Amino acid sequence: MMNQSKSASTPAFLHEHAEDNLRFIRTTMESATTYTGVSGLGYVIAGSTAFLASWLASKQANEASWLAIWMLELVVAGVIAFGLSAFKGVKQGTSFLSPSGRKLLFVFIPTMLAGGLITVSFLLQGHVSLLPGIWLSIYGAAVMTAGLRSVAILPVMGALFLLLGAITLLTPVSGDLMLALGMGALHLVFGIIIWRYHGG
Numbered sequence: 001m002m003n004q005s006k007s008a009s010t011p012a013f014l015h016e017h018a019e020d021n022l023r024f025i026r027t028t029m030e031s032a033t034t035y036t037g038v039s040g041l042g043y044v045i046a047g048s049t050a051f052l053a054s055w056l057a058s059k060q061a062n063e064a065s066w067l068a069i070w071m072l073e074l075v076v077a078g079v080i081a082f083g084l085s086a087f088k089g090v091k092q093g094t095s096f097l098s099p100s101g102r103k104l105l106f107v108f109i110p111t112m113l114a115g116g117l118i119t120v121s122f123l124l125q126g127h128v129s130l131l132p133g134i135w136l137s138i139y140g141a142a143v144m145t146a147g148l149r150s151v152a153i154l155p156v157m158g159a160l161f162l163l164l165g166a167i168t169l170l171t172p173v174s175g176d177l178m179l180a181l182g183m184g185a186l187h188l189v190f191g192i193i194i195w196r197y198h199g200g
Helices: 002-032 040-058 063-091 099-125 128-147 154-170 175-197
Strands: none
Touching: 040 063, 040 175, 063 128, 063 175, 099 128, 128 154, 128 175, 154 175
């Protein structure tokens, strides 16, 4: 009788053990995978809005209105890119709340928050003319590091943003022009590549 009870409990134990193993394997695989939900279409649309923002900003007579246009562009482009990436991720069966999505955000967001702090500091100190180069450099660094957990082409885009940032900071080139090349042209080109080769 005792042997029968023991043999009956063995399959249940093995079943529970197998479920634990599968759960561990699934979690490990999710943590190791990259997040491919970044939307190429989102980059294309965000890049298009940057061209308009660059043109409008170049027409402003004072720093406050210039900065207001670029801050509005940040919100608009951010909502578009993040929203379409979230939608693409859901379609693929993942989300920003998945282990790979969280890792991407945890790498990207702190760098962007540092950029926001620097922007406020430079604004208060009257160094607004340096902001385009700072923005391009910080965004490039954020994209390079976050791109290591996403599609392989993103670190290349980030490196090009860093290059544009260096040129903007070290030469007398127009900041609005360089922002158009970076936030506009680079997003457009790499957005098309991602859209074509990585499912939207």
